[in-house]
Amino acid sequence: MATAERRAVATLEFGRAWIGLAGALALHVTDEALTDFLSLYNLAVLAIRERLPYFRLPTFTFRVWILGLSAGIHRFHFQLRLSKGPISIS
Secondary structure, eight states, X not given: OOHHHHHHXXXXXXXXXXXXXXXXXXXXXXXXXXXXXXXXXXXXXXXXXXXXXXXXXXXXXXXXXXXXXXXXXXXXXXXXXXTTOSOOOO
């Protein structure tokens, strides 16, 4: 296989892997939103703070949590475009 062909195959595989990673993250976020993960997380954080006051973990409102996760997913999408791969998701 020629060098140019190897690069094309590697770029294609990279693009597919990146789409898979972004898709898995999107499914994970959807699952957390549908199962009310945030309320469980916040309760656990409050319990940990009571037992270990020096171990500071953040609590989140739904708005802050979903905006942060959305920003991460958009970052993955942007980095996919920067990879210059032949795969386009839009």
